[in-house]
Amino acid sequence: MMNYKVVPIPGEIASEARKSLISPQYKSLRAFPGIADGYGPCRSCLKVFDQGKDRRIYLTYNSFDGRSSLPDPGPIFIHENECKPFDSDRFPTDLLGLPIYLEAFSDDSRLVERVRMDAPAIDSQISGAFASNDVKFINLRNAEVGCFIARVERT
Ligand SMILES: [Zn+2]
Known part of the structure; x- marks a missing residue:
């Protein structure tokens, strides 16, 4: 789960x-x-x-x-053409091969921590960040060019 x-x-x-x-x-x-x-x-x-x-x-x-x-x-x-928005309770498979930073944010987008994604450990990396009550959401960000990829929220 x-x-x-x-x-x-x-x-x-x-x-x-x-x-x-x-x-x-x-x-x-x-x-x-x-x-x-x-x-x-x-x-x-x-x-x-x-x-x-x-x-x-x-x-x-x-x-x-x-x-x-x-x-x-x-x-x-x-x-460009309509596609099916991602909707799953698993981490998106296609993202596992990309260079990604997990950026954990507190209220008002204050950065709490930034860690490089370790694909085999992604579930525990996310649980670890969310273990802090300070963390409100996590942004996935391209670790080479810096662009925003997706947000991770608690369920
Ligand atoms: Zn698409």
């Missing part, structure tokens, strides 16, 4: 970006469609892109929306 859930970006943000090609949280920032030239992953289904084949949209996303008064805008990718 896992005590956490990996949560992708909100479905409304993905569908609005696909429809309008605007970053829904930043109306002055365009979203750009194109062929995937990196592994992504898609921040909705949390699967890596088939590079050179999949079409994706690049948009600007604030991963602290509703969590902190200080936004944290950054680039993310989603599939």
Whole structure:
């Protein structure tokens, strides 16, 4: 029984970006469609892109929306066509092979700790971070380019 859930970006943000090609949280920032030239992953289904084949949209996303008064805008990718948003009580398989930092945050997005993901130990790394009452949520972040990937919440 896992005590956490990996949560992708909100479905409304993905569908609005696909429809309008605007970053829904930043109306002055365009979203750009194109062929995937990196592994992504898609921040909705949390699967890596088939590079050179999949079409994706690049948009600007604030991963602290509703969590902190200080936004944290950054680039993310989603599939250009509608995909099935990640919904499982397991850690997303496609993310296990990526370079990832777990960033545990307290209230108002105060960073409590940052640890490099150790794929075989991911469940205990997450339980370990959530063992502290101070930790409200964990962000998964690309350990090489720094982009936000997904949020981890207690269940
Ligand atoms: Zn997708």
